Amino acid sequence: MAATLFAKFVPKHGNGHHIYGWLPLTQTVRHGSKAVTRHRKPLHILKQKLLAVTKYIPPPQPFPRGAYPSESDHNQEDNGLMLLQKKDLKKIFEDYKMIAVVQNNCGNAEDMVILKHRLHKHGISVKFFPNKVTRPFLINSIYCNMAPLFIGPTVLLVSKEPKVKEMLTSLRASPQMTLLGACIDDTLLSVQGIVSYSKLPAMTVVQGELVSGLTMLTSHTASLLQRHPAHLSSLLQQYIKQQNPNNGTEASPTAEQAT
Protein backbone atom coordinates (compact mmCIF):
# COMPACT_ATOMS: atom_id res chain seq x y z
CA MET A 1 0.00 0.00 0.00
CA ALA A 2 2.48 2.60 1.19
CA ALA A 3 5.55 3.10 -0.86
CA THR A 4 8.27 4.92 0.99
CA LEU A 5 11.06 6.76 -0.69
CA PHE A 6 14.31 5.93 0.85
CA ALA A 7 16.71 8.32 2.43
CA LYS A 8 18.71 10.54 0.15
CA PHE A 9 22.44 10.54 0.57
CA VAL A 10 23.87 14.04 0.68
CA PRO A 11 27.61 14.41 0.06
CA LYS A 12 29.19 17.22 2.05
CA HIS A 13 32.31 17.53 -0.08
CA GLY A 14 32.20 17.46 -3.81
CA ASN A 15 35.47 15.44 -4.41
CA GLY A 16 35.72 13.16 -1.41
CA HIS A 17 32.27 11.65 -1.52
CA HIS A 18 32.30 11.58 2.23
CA ILE A 19 28.88 10.97 3.65
CA TYR A 20 28.28 13.35 6.49
CA GLY A 21 24.57 12.97 6.78
CA TRP A 22 21.48 11.96 5.09
CA LEU A 23 18.14 13.62 4.80
CA PRO A 24 15.42 11.27 5.64
CA LEU A 25 12.86 11.75 2.89
CA THR A 26 10.07 9.72 4.33
CA GLN A 27 7.31 10.83 2.09
CA THR A 28 4.82 8.09 2.49
CA VAL A 29 2.59 8.23 -0.56
CA ARG A 30 -0.65 6.57 0.39
CA HIS A 31 -2.51 4.79 -2.35
CA GLY A 32 -5.91 4.52 -0.71
CA SER A 33 -9.26 4.65 -2.45
CA LYS A 34 -9.95 7.33 -5.03
CA ALA A 35 -11.81 10.53 -4.34
CA VAL A 36 -15.08 9.21 -5.81
CA THR A 37 -16.05 5.89 -4.28
CA ARG A 38 -19.16 3.78 -4.11
CA HIS A 39 -19.01 3.75 -0.32
CA ARG A 40 -18.87 6.75 2.02
CA LYS A 41 -15.24 7.27 2.74
CA PRO A 42 -14.26 7.21 6.39
CA LEU A 43 -13.70 10.80 7.46
CA HIS A 44 -10.67 12.02 9.28
CA ILE A 45 -11.50 12.79 12.90
CA LEU A 46 -10.77 16.46 12.35
CA LYS A 47 -13.14 16.58 9.41
CA GLN A 48 -15.77 14.82 11.53
CA LYS A 49 -15.32 17.48 14.20
CA LEU A 50 -15.54 20.23 11.61
CA LEU A 51 -18.79 18.85 10.24
CA ALA A 52 -20.20 18.54 13.75
CA VAL A 53 -19.27 22.13 14.63
CA THR A 54 -20.61 23.63 11.41
CA LYS A 55 -24.08 22.06 11.56
CA TYR A 56 -27.12 24.15 10.65
CA ILE A 57 -28.83 25.83 13.60
CA PRO A 58 -32.34 27.06 12.73
CA PRO A 59 -33.59 30.42 14.02
CA PRO A 60 -35.48 30.22 17.33
CA GLN A 61 -39.25 29.87 16.85
CA PRO A 62 -41.73 31.13 19.45
CA PHE A 63 -44.30 28.47 18.52
CA PRO A 64 -44.23 25.37 16.32
CA ARG A 65 -44.78 25.91 12.63
CA GLY A 66 -48.20 24.30 12.24
CA ALA A 67 -49.69 25.85 15.39
CA TYR A 68 -51.18 28.99 13.84
CA PRO A 69 -52.45 29.57 10.30
CA SER A 70 -50.03 31.61 8.26
CA GLU A 71 -50.76 35.18 7.19
CA SER A 72 -50.51 34.30 3.49
CA ASP A 73 -53.57 32.04 3.70
CA HIS A 74 -55.83 34.98 4.54
CA ASN A 75 -55.07 37.00 1.45
CA GLN A 76 -56.42 34.62 -1.16
CA GLU A 77 -58.52 36.04 -3.97
CA ASP A 78 -62.16 35.12 -4.14
CA ASN A 79 -63.08 33.20 -7.22
CA GLY A 80 -66.35 33.88 -9.05
CA LEU A 81 -68.37 31.35 -7.13
CA MET A 82 -67.35 32.79 -3.77
CA LEU A 83 -68.30 36.31 -4.89
CA LEU A 84 -71.68 35.06 -5.99
CA GLN A 85 -72.24 33.32 -2.68
CA LYS A 86 -71.28 36.46 -0.78
CA LYS A 87 -73.84 38.44 -2.78
CA ASP A 88 -76.48 35.86 -1.92
CA LEU A 89 -75.58 36.10 1.75
CA LYS A 90 -75.89 39.86 1.68
CA LYS A 91 -79.32 39.61 0.13
CA ILE A 92 -80.40 37.07 2.73
CA PHE A 93 -79.33 39.30 5.61
CA GLU A 94 -81.25 42.18 4.04
CA ASP A 95 -84.45 40.34 3.13
CA TYR A 96 -85.01 37.86 5.92
CA LYS A 97 -85.92 38.78 9.44
CA MET A 98 -85.01 35.54 11.13
CA ILE A 99 -81.74 33.74 10.36
CA ALA A 100 -81.08 30.69 12.51
CA VAL A 101 -77.80 28.77 12.48
CA VAL A 102 -78.25 25.03 12.87
CA GLN A 103 -75.61 22.33 12.93
CA ASN A 104 -76.57 19.71 10.40
CA ASN A 105 -75.57 16.20 11.33
CA CYS A 106 -78.13 14.62 9.03
CA GLY A 107 -77.02 11.25 7.79
CA ASN A 108 -79.29 10.86 4.79
CA ALA A 109 -81.05 13.07 2.30
CA GLU A 110 -84.44 11.67 3.31
CA ASP A 111 -84.37 13.30 6.75
CA MET A 112 -83.30 16.58 5.21
CA VAL A 113 -86.17 16.44 2.70
CA ILE A 114 -88.70 15.78 5.48
CA LEU A 115 -87.34 18.67 7.53
CA LYS A 116 -87.37 20.99 4.53
CA HIS A 117 -90.99 20.08 3.88
CA ARG A 118 -92.00 20.74 7.46
CA LEU A 119 -90.28 24.10 7.49
CA HIS A 120 -91.61 25.05 4.05
CA LYS A 121 -95.16 24.77 5.40
CA HIS A 122 -94.33 27.64 7.79
CA GLY A 123 -92.45 29.66 5.20
CA ILE A 124 -88.94 28.86 6.51
CA SER A 125 -86.34 27.94 3.91
CA VAL A 126 -83.03 26.14 4.35
CA LYS A 127 -79.85 27.67 2.90
CA PHE A 128 -76.45 26.08 2.43
CA PHE A 129 -73.26 28.11 2.34
CA PRO A 130 -69.64 27.04 2.86
CA ASN A 131 -68.05 28.31 6.08
CA LYS A 132 -65.10 29.62 4.10
CA VAL A 133 -67.43 32.14 2.48
CA THR A 134 -69.70 33.03 5.43
CA ARG A 135 -66.97 33.66 8.01
CA PRO A 136 -65.09 36.40 6.11
CA PHE A 137 -68.39 37.91 5.00
CA LEU A 138 -69.69 38.10 8.58
CA ILE A 139 -66.44 39.35 10.07
CA ASN A 140 -66.46 42.31 7.67
CA SER A 141 -70.11 43.17 8.32
CA ILE A 142 -72.02 44.28 11.42
CA TYR A 143 -72.78 40.64 12.27
CA CYS A 144 -69.21 39.89 13.30
CA ASN A 145 -70.33 38.37 16.61
CA MET A 146 -72.16 35.66 14.70
CA ALA A 147 -69.00 34.44 13.03
CA PRO A 148 -67.92 32.03 15.83
CA LEU A 149 -71.12 30.02 15.24
CA PHE A 150 -70.00 28.94 11.79
CA ILE A 151 -67.71 26.05 12.62
CA GLY A 152 -68.46 22.60 11.31
CA PRO A 153 -71.34 21.56 9.06
CA THR A 154 -73.78 24.45 9.46
CA VAL A 155 -77.00 25.31 7.70
CA LEU A 156 -79.01 28.53 7.68
CA LEU A 157 -82.75 28.49 8.33
CA VAL A 158 -84.15 31.76 7.09
CA SER A 159 -87.64 33.17 7.09
CA LYS A 160 -89.35 36.51 6.62
CA GLU A 161 -91.64 36.13 9.66
CA PRO A 162 -89.92 35.13 12.90
CA LYS A 163 -91.78 31.86 13.42
CA VAL A 164 -89.64 30.53 16.18
CA LYS A 165 -92.10 28.17 17.83
CA GLU A 166 -92.82 26.24 14.64
CA MET A 167 -89.12 26.07 13.85
CA LEU A 168 -88.35 24.70 17.30
CA THR A 169 -91.04 22.01 17.00
CA SER A 170 -89.75 20.89 13.59
CA LEU A 171 -86.17 20.82 14.85
CA ARG A 172 -87.19 18.82 17.87
CA ALA A 173 -88.58 16.21 15.48
CA SER A 174 -85.20 15.70 13.82
CA PRO A 175 -82.66 14.95 16.58
CA GLN A 176 -79.60 15.40 14.38
CA MET A 177 -80.09 19.12 13.86
CA THR A 178 -78.67 21.18 16.73
CA LEU A 179 -79.71 24.81 17.03
CA LEU A 180 -76.67 26.99 17.64
CA GLY A 181 -78.04 30.52 17.59
CA ALA A 182 -80.11 32.97 15.63
CA CYS A 183 -80.25 36.56 14.47
CA ILE A 184 -83.88 37.72 14.77
CA ASP A 185 -84.65 41.34 13.83
CA ASP A 186 -80.95 42.25 13.96
CA THR A 187 -80.56 40.90 17.48
CA LEU A 188 -78.34 37.92 18.21
CA LEU A 189 -79.96 35.29 20.40
CA SER A 190 -78.50 32.22 22.01
CA VAL A 191 -80.43 28.95 22.31
CA GLN A 192 -81.96 29.96 25.65
CA GLY A 193 -82.81 33.34 24.17
CA ILE A 194 -84.60 31.66 21.28
CA VAL A 195 -86.57 29.41 23.62
CA SER A 196 -87.67 32.37 25.74
CA TYR A 197 -88.47 34.30 22.53
CA SER A 198 -90.72 31.50 21.42
CA LYS A 199 -92.54 31.57 24.78
CA LEU A 200 -93.39 35.25 24.30
CA PRO A 201 -96.98 35.89 23.24
CA ALA A 202 -97.69 37.26 19.77
CA MET A 203 -97.41 40.98 19.01
CA THR A 204 -101.16 41.62 18.72
CA VAL A 205 -101.79 39.88 22.04
CA VAL A 206 -99.15 42.00 23.74
CA GLN A 207 -100.49 45.17 22.21
CA GLY A 208 -104.00 44.29 23.29
CA GLU A 209 -102.80 43.59 26.81
CA LEU A 210 -100.97 46.91 26.92
CA VAL A 211 -103.97 48.84 25.71
CA SER A 212 -106.27 47.11 28.13
CA GLY A 213 -103.83 47.74 30.98
CA LEU A 214 -103.69 51.42 30.21
CA THR A 215 -107.41 51.87 29.84
CA MET A 216 -108.30 49.57 32.73
CA LEU A 217 -109.38 52.30 35.10
CA THR A 218 -111.50 54.22 32.60
CA SER A 219 -113.16 51.04 31.31
CA HIS A 220 -113.93 49.95 34.87
CA THR A 221 -115.56 53.28 35.71
CA ALA A 222 -117.45 53.19 32.43
CA SER A 223 -118.86 49.75 33.21
CA LEU A 224 -119.79 50.89 36.71
CA LEU A 225 -121.64 53.96 35.45
CA GLN A 226 -123.66 51.79 33.12
CA ARG A 227 -125.23 50.02 36.09
CA HIS A 228 -128.39 51.18 37.91
CA PRO A 229 -127.83 54.23 40.23
CA ALA A 230 -129.33 52.38 43.24
CA HIS A 231 -126.66 49.73 42.81
CA LEU A 232 -124.02 52.44 42.65
CA SER A 233 -125.27 54.15 45.80
CA SER A 234 -125.37 50.86 47.74
CA LEU A 235 -121.79 50.20 46.60
CA LEU A 236 -120.69 53.63 47.75
CA GLN A 237 -122.41 53.17 51.14
CA GLN A 238 -120.62 49.87 51.61
CA TYR A 239 -117.34 51.45 50.60
CA ILE A 240 -117.73 54.26 53.15
CA LYS A 241 -118.59 51.71 55.87
CA GLN A 242 -115.43 49.82 55.04
CA GLN A 243 -113.32 52.92 55.00
CA ASN A 244 -114.52 54.30 58.33
CA PRO A 245 -115.62 51.45 60.62
CA ASN A 246 -115.21 53.65 63.74
CA ASN A 247 -117.27 56.46 62.33
CA GLY A 248 -119.81 54.12 60.88
CA THR A 249 -122.79 55.61 62.78
CA GLU A 250 -121.90 59.14 61.73
CA ALA A 251 -121.34 58.30 58.08
CA SER A 252 -124.48 56.31 57.46
CA PRO A 253 -127.02 59.08 58.26
CA THR A 254 -125.03 61.49 55.95
CA ALA A 255 -125.16 58.89 53.24
CA GLU A 256 -128.90 58.41 53.74
CA GLN A 257 -129.33 62.17 53.51
CA ALA A 258 -127.36 62.24 50.28
CA THR A 259 -129.59 59.65 48.61
Next chain:
Amino acid sequence: MISLIKSAAGGLTGVCRVYGHQQVLSQCCLKTLPAGLKTFQVPPDYSDVFLPSKPKLKFLNKVPNLKKAKKEMKKLRDIQGPAKASNTFINGQYAIVALGGGYLRWGHLEMIRLTINRKMDSKTTFARWRINAPYKPITRKGLGQRMGGGKGAIDHYVTPVRCGRLIIEMGGMVELGEVEHILSEVAKKLPFPAKVMSKESHAEMLKMQAEKEQNNQNPWTFKRIAQGNMMGIRKVLSPFDLHNHGRYSGKFHFPERV
Protein backbone atom coordinates in the same frame (compact mmCIF):
# COMPACT_ATOMS: atom_id res chain seq x y z
CA MET B 1 -96.00 11.40 2.91
CA ILE B 2 -92.99 9.61 4.35
CA SER B 3 -93.87 6.36 2.60
CA LEU B 4 -94.03 8.25 -0.72
CA ILE B 5 -90.57 9.61 -0.21
CA LYS B 6 -89.22 6.20 0.82
CA SER B 7 -90.60 4.59 -2.33
CA ALA B 8 -89.15 7.41 -4.38
CA ALA B 9 -85.81 6.81 -2.68
CA GLY B 10 -85.91 3.16 -3.56
CA GLY B 11 -86.77 3.83 -7.16
CA LEU B 12 -84.50 6.69 -8.03
CA THR B 13 -80.82 6.30 -8.64
CA GLY B 14 -79.80 9.73 -9.88
CA VAL B 15 -79.13 12.48 -7.34
CA CYS B 16 -78.40 16.13 -7.81
CA ARG B 17 -77.74 19.25 -5.76
CA VAL B 18 -80.41 21.88 -5.10
CA TYR B 19 -80.00 25.54 -4.24
CA GLY B 20 -82.37 28.40 -3.46
CA HIS B 21 -86.16 28.39 -3.17
CA GLN B 22 -87.91 25.17 -4.03
CA GLN B 23 -91.20 24.19 -5.52
CA VAL B 24 -93.53 22.02 -3.45
CA LEU B 25 -91.39 19.19 -2.15
CA SER B 26 -93.95 16.45 -2.36
CA GLN B 27 -92.86 15.38 -5.86
CA CYS B 28 -89.14 16.09 -5.53
CA CYS B 29 -86.34 13.65 -6.27
CA LEU B 30 -83.85 12.91 -3.53
CA LYS B 31 -80.85 15.18 -3.38
CA THR B 32 -77.64 14.10 -1.69
CA LEU B 33 -76.33 16.61 0.77
CA PRO B 34 -72.67 16.09 1.53
CA ALA B 35 -71.37 16.34 5.07
CA GLY B 36 -69.50 19.59 4.46
CA LEU B 37 -69.89 21.95 1.57
CA LYS B 38 -67.09 21.66 -0.93
CA THR B 39 -65.41 24.81 -2.11
CA PHE B 40 -64.28 24.36 -5.67
CA GLN B 41 -60.87 25.48 -6.93
CA VAL B 42 -60.63 26.91 -10.40
CA PRO B 43 -59.26 24.10 -12.65
CA PRO B 44 -55.80 24.82 -14.11
CA ASP B 45 -55.61 26.57 -17.42
CA TYR B 46 -53.51 24.71 -19.99
CA SER B 47 -53.92 27.13 -22.87
CA ASP B 48 -50.20 28.00 -22.98
CA VAL B 49 -49.02 24.38 -22.98
CA PHE B 50 -47.61 23.26 -26.33
CA LEU B 51 -47.62 19.55 -27.17
CA PRO B 52 -44.85 18.53 -29.61
CA SER B 53 -45.50 16.24 -32.55
CA LYS B 54 -43.48 13.35 -31.08
CA PRO B 55 -44.45 13.20 -27.43
CA LYS B 56 -42.74 9.94 -26.51
CA LEU B 57 -39.10 9.42 -25.54
CA LYS B 58 -36.83 8.71 -28.47
CA PHE B 59 -34.59 5.67 -28.68
CA LEU B 60 -31.00 6.18 -27.48
CA ASN B 61 -28.17 4.14 -28.95
CA LYS B 62 -26.18 1.72 -26.93
CA VAL B 63 -22.94 2.64 -28.69
CA PRO B 64 -22.08 6.01 -30.18
CA ASN B 65 -21.60 6.20 -33.91
CA LEU B 66 -17.81 6.51 -34.05
CA LYS B 67 -15.43 5.30 -36.74
CA LYS B 68 -12.71 4.60 -34.25
CA ALA B 69 -13.56 4.19 -30.56
CA LYS B 70 -10.85 5.49 -28.27
CA LYS B 71 -10.34 4.12 -24.80
CA GLU B 72 -10.79 6.78 -22.16
CA MET B 73 -9.40 7.29 -18.67
CA LYS B 74 -11.65 6.70 -15.73
CA LYS B 75 -12.08 10.44 -14.94
CA LEU B 76 -14.43 9.99 -12.01
CA ARG B 77 -14.59 13.74 -11.66
CA ASP B 78 -17.48 13.71 -14.13
CA ILE B 79 -19.58 12.25 -11.28
CA GLN B 80 -18.24 14.54 -8.60
CA GLY B 81 -19.91 17.69 -7.32
CA PRO B 82 -23.02 19.57 -8.38
CA ALA B 83 -24.34 19.71 -11.94
CA LYS B 84 -23.65 22.90 -13.85
CA ALA B 85 -25.41 21.92 -17.08
CA SER B 86 -28.96 20.71 -17.55
CA ASN B 87 -30.09 21.51 -14.06
CA THR B 88 -33.05 23.75 -14.87
CA PHE B 89 -36.43 23.14 -16.46
CA ILE B 90 -36.66 23.93 -20.17
CA ASN B 91 -39.92 22.89 -21.73
CA GLY B 92 -41.55 20.56 -19.21
CA GLN B 93 -43.22 21.01 -15.86
CA TYR B 94 -42.24 17.82 -14.02
CA ALA B 95 -38.88 16.11 -13.93
CA ILE B 96 -36.73 13.46 -12.29
CA VAL B 97 -33.83 15.21 -10.58
CA ALA B 98 -30.71 13.29 -9.59
CA LEU B 99 -29.74 13.74 -5.94
CA GLY B 100 -26.45 11.93 -6.29
CA GLY B 101 -23.84 11.18 -8.92
CA GLY B 102 -23.58 8.03 -11.00
CA TYR B 103 -23.34 6.40 -14.40
CA LEU B 104 -26.40 5.56 -16.45
CA ARG B 105 -26.02 2.55 -18.72
CA TRP B 106 -28.04 1.66 -21.77
CA GLY B 107 -30.11 -0.82 -19.68
CA HIS B 108 -31.24 2.00 -17.38
CA LEU B 109 -32.11 4.19 -20.35
CA GLU B 110 -34.14 1.44 -21.97
CA MET B 111 -35.99 0.83 -18.72
CA ILE B 112 -36.81 4.54 -18.45
CA ARG B 113 -37.86 4.80 -22.08
CA LEU B 114 -40.09 1.74 -22.04
CA THR B 115 -41.73 2.49 -18.70
CA ILE B 116 -42.53 6.08 -19.55
CA ASN B 117 -43.65 5.39 -23.11
CA ARG B 118 -45.93 2.64 -21.90
CA LYS B 119 -47.48 4.51 -19.00
CA MET B 120 -47.88 8.02 -20.30
CA ASP B 121 -50.85 9.33 -22.25
CA SER B 122 -49.39 10.64 -25.51
CA LYS B 123 -52.43 12.79 -26.21
CA THR B 124 -52.03 14.98 -23.14
CA THR B 125 -48.39 14.60 -22.04
CA PHE B 126 -44.95 14.64 -23.60
CA ALA B 127 -41.56 13.53 -22.29
CA ARG B 128 -38.05 14.66 -23.13
CA TRP B 129 -34.57 13.31 -22.38
CA ARG B 130 -32.28 15.69 -20.54
CA ILE B 131 -29.24 13.39 -20.75
CA ASN B 132 -27.18 12.26 -23.72
CA ALA B 133 -26.93 8.76 -25.10
CA PRO B 134 -24.01 6.86 -23.57
CA TYR B 135 -20.74 8.26 -24.84
CA LYS B 136 -18.11 7.45 -22.23
CA PRO B 137 -16.39 4.13 -22.90
CA ILE B 138 -15.81 1.81 -19.96
CA THR B 139 -13.21 -0.89 -20.43
CA ARG B 140 -13.11 -4.29 -18.83
CA LYS B 141 -10.53 -6.98 -18.83
CA GLY B 142 -11.61 -10.51 -19.50
CA LEU B 143 -12.57 -12.84 -16.69
CA GLY B 144 -9.65 -14.31 -14.80
CA GLN B 145 -7.02 -12.08 -16.31
CA ARG B 146 -4.04 -11.06 -14.26
CA MET B 147 -2.94 -7.50 -13.74
CA GLY B 148 -0.91 -5.99 -16.49
CA GLY B 149 -0.94 -6.53 -20.21
CA GLY B 150 -2.34 -3.14 -21.10
CA LYS B 151 -5.77 -1.57 -20.72
CA GLY B 152 -8.79 -3.76 -21.26
CA ALA B 153 -11.12 -3.57 -24.24
CA ILE B 154 -14.15 -1.31 -24.34
CA ASP B 155 -17.01 -3.16 -22.72
CA HIS B 156 -19.86 -0.70 -22.72
CA TYR B 157 -20.69 3.00 -22.76
CA VAL B 158 -22.20 5.09 -19.99
CA THR B 159 -23.56 8.58 -19.41
CA PRO B 160 -22.14 10.32 -16.38
CA VAL B 161 -24.72 12.16 -14.26
CA ARG B 162 -23.92 14.70 -11.59
CA CYS B 163 -26.06 15.61 -8.61
CA GLY B 164 -28.82 18.09 -9.46
CA ARG B 165 -29.10 17.14 -13.10
CA LEU B 166 -32.48 16.56 -14.71
CA ILE B 167 -32.88 13.12 -16.27
CA ILE B 168 -36.36 13.23 -17.79
CA GLU B 169 -38.69 16.14 -18.26
CA MET B 170 -42.41 15.69 -18.65
CA GLY B 171 -45.01 18.24 -19.50
CA GLY B 172 -48.45 18.68 -20.95
CA MET B 173 -52.00 19.20 -19.82
CA VAL B 174 -51.60 17.29 -16.59
CA GLU B 175 -50.98 17.98 -12.93
CA LEU B 176 -48.20 16.53 -10.82
CA GLY B 177 -50.43 13.92 -9.23
CA GLU B 178 -51.22 12.30 -12.56
CA VAL B 179 -47.57 12.02 -13.58
CA GLU B 180 -45.91 11.45 -10.22
CA HIS B 181 -46.49 7.71 -10.01
CA ILE B 182 -44.90 7.08 -13.41
CA LEU B 183 -41.82 9.14 -12.67
CA SER B 184 -41.38 7.80 -9.15
CA GLU B 185 -41.43 4.25 -10.45
CA VAL B 186 -38.53 5.16 -12.71
CA ALA B 187 -36.73 7.18 -10.05
CA LYS B 188 -36.63 4.20 -7.71
CA LYS B 189 -34.72 2.10 -10.20
CA LEU B 190 -31.96 4.56 -10.97
CA PRO B 191 -28.45 3.82 -9.64
CA PHE B 192 -28.33 7.09 -7.71
CA PRO B 193 -30.96 8.65 -5.42
CA ALA B 194 -33.43 10.62 -7.51
CA LYS B 195 -36.56 12.62 -6.81
CA VAL B 196 -39.64 13.62 -8.77
CA MET B 197 -40.04 17.38 -8.76
CA SER B 198 -42.25 19.92 -10.38
CA LYS B 199 -40.95 23.28 -11.53
CA GLU B 200 -42.42 24.93 -8.46
CA SER B 201 -41.07 22.40 -6.00
CA HIS B 202 -37.62 22.62 -7.58
CA ALA B 203 -37.63 26.38 -7.22
CA GLU B 204 -38.91 25.94 -3.68
CA MET B 205 -36.04 23.60 -2.85
CA LEU B 206 -33.44 26.07 -4.12
CA LYS B 207 -35.14 28.90 -2.25
CA MET B 208 -35.18 26.89 0.99
CA GLN B 209 -31.46 26.17 0.61
CA ALA B 210 -30.69 29.84 0.11
CA GLU B 211 -32.88 30.77 3.10
CA LYS B 212 -31.12 28.20 5.25
CA GLU B 213 -27.79 29.75 4.38
CA GLN B 214 -29.16 33.16 5.23
CA ASN B 215 -30.80 32.41 8.57
CA ASN B 216 -28.22 29.95 9.91
CA GLN B 217 -27.67 30.84 13.56
CA ASN B 218 -24.36 29.04 13.69
CA PRO B 219 -21.54 31.61 13.36
CA TRP B 220 -19.17 28.85 12.27
CA THR B 221 -19.73 27.63 8.72
CA PHE B 222 -17.79 25.08 6.72
CA LYS B 223 -17.13 27.70 4.03
CA ARG B 224 -15.64 30.17 6.47
CA ILE B 225 -13.37 27.66 8.18
CA ALA B 226 -12.21 26.00 4.95
CA GLN B 227 -11.51 29.25 3.12
CA GLY B 228 -9.59 30.64 6.05
CA ASN B 229 -7.80 27.36 6.60
CA MET B 230 -8.53 27.70 10.27
CA MET B 231 -6.65 25.22 12.47
CA GLY B 232 -4.89 23.99 9.32
CA ILE B 233 -8.04 22.04 8.45
CA ARG B 234 -7.16 21.99 4.76
CA LYS B 235 -4.74 19.19 5.61
CA VAL B 236 -7.70 16.88 5.91
CA LEU B 237 -9.97 18.54 3.36
CA SER B 238 -10.06 18.02 -0.36
CA PRO B 239 -9.52 20.95 -2.75
CA PHE B 240 -13.07 20.38 -3.89
CA ASP B 241 -14.35 21.10 -0.39
CA LEU B 242 -13.39 24.72 -0.93
CA HIS B 243 -16.11 25.26 -3.46
CA ASN B 244 -18.49 22.47 -2.39
CA HIS B 245 -18.57 23.71 1.22
CA GLY B 246 -19.02 20.26 2.66
CA ARG B 247 -22.28 19.57 0.81
CA TYR B 248 -20.72 17.12 -1.64
CA SER B 249 -18.24 14.34 -1.01
CA GLY B 250 -17.35 12.13 -3.93
CA LYS B 251 -20.57 11.30 -5.67
CA PHE B 252 -22.69 11.84 -2.56
CA HIS B 253 -24.76 14.88 -1.75
CA PHE B 254 -25.77 15.94 1.77
CA PRO B 255 -28.87 18.12 1.48
CA GLU B 256 -29.08 18.92 5.19
CA ARG B 257 -25.66 20.56 5.19
CA VAL B 258 -25.70 24.27 4.72
